[in-house]
Amino acid sequence: MDAVAAQRTYGGVSAQERQAQRRIALLDAALDIIAADGQAKLTVAGLCAQAGLNERYYYESFPNRDAVLEALLDRIAQELAAAIAGALATADNDSRAQAHAAIGAGIAVLTDDPRKGRAALVTSMATPELRARTASTVSGFARLVATEGTGFYGATAPEPIVDFRALYLVGGLVQTLTVWLAGDLGLTRAELVDQITEVFVLLGDDLADRYR
Structure with a gap:
């Protein structure tokens, strides 16, 4: 050699x-x-x-500390996306089952290993650059929700309205998880998943009904 x-x-x-x-x-x-x-x-x-x-x-891998945090957040986001996609692929084909599976899988990633929840939802707010990156990640997941929802319902709602509801749902989910992980929301994990599922189904079914 x-x-x-x-x-x-x-x-x-x-x-x-x-x-x-x-x-x-x-x-x-x-x-x-x-x-x-x-x-x-x-x-x-x-x-x-x-x-x-x-x-x-x-x-050899990172020029500074923020690059480490950004890479860590990206890795968690990729794990979330993979878990959600896997859950959607195996869930029953109705809105509640799909929403419950996806939400449960995402929350499991962030709570089965509590380090990930803290990094994703607390550290992500540490600097203006990380906040901007987190906002971009939230928008990406909202786009995923909008795309999945449109495909599932076959709805013809105007795209800006679909995007608004998806962003509202994902942004609210992030804020709720932040409060819950801090111990300031008295729900079990199962109850949290159920309640978030109710909100997703409510807004999704309502939008589909309006534009059938």
């Missing part, structure tokens, strides 16, 4: 794969630190110590 090949592959793992593994380790460490001490404690030294990596490996 020549020198170039040796750099590319070690123990059957390529350099690119090793870098990806280190990036995952750093993001996992960020979750641990945020859960224990909040994002203010997320320093380069602390993150690398938690991940068991040399600081030079931090800079």
Whole structure:
């Protein structure tokens, strides 16, 4: 094996794969630190110590702390999208079952591992840049709700009205989850999913009825 090949592959793992593994380790460490001490404690030294990596490996993946937080939020958003899509694919084909499955799957991602809920709903508000990124993510999920709802109901409501209701639902869901995760809303997780489902079905069915 020549020198170039040796750099590319070690123990059957390529350099690119090793870098990806280190990036995952750093993001996992960020979750641990945020859960224990909040994002203010997320320093380069602390993150690398938690991940068991040399600081030079931090800079191969992230230029600054905000980039770590952005990548972490993106990863959680991708996990949410995948969980919701999987739930929709297996749920019964009626509005309540679809809404309940999707909402339950999303909330499970954020509560089965409480670190993710804190990172997604608390840390996301830490800086103006993160708030802007979170607003964009919320808009993306609202667009997903609008698209899924239009396909499910076959409704012909004007697009701005569909978009408004979807954004209202997702924005309200985010705010409700933030309050609930802080312990300021006296509902069990099952009750929370049921109540959010009721709101989604109410607004979705109403809109479909108006524009049939």
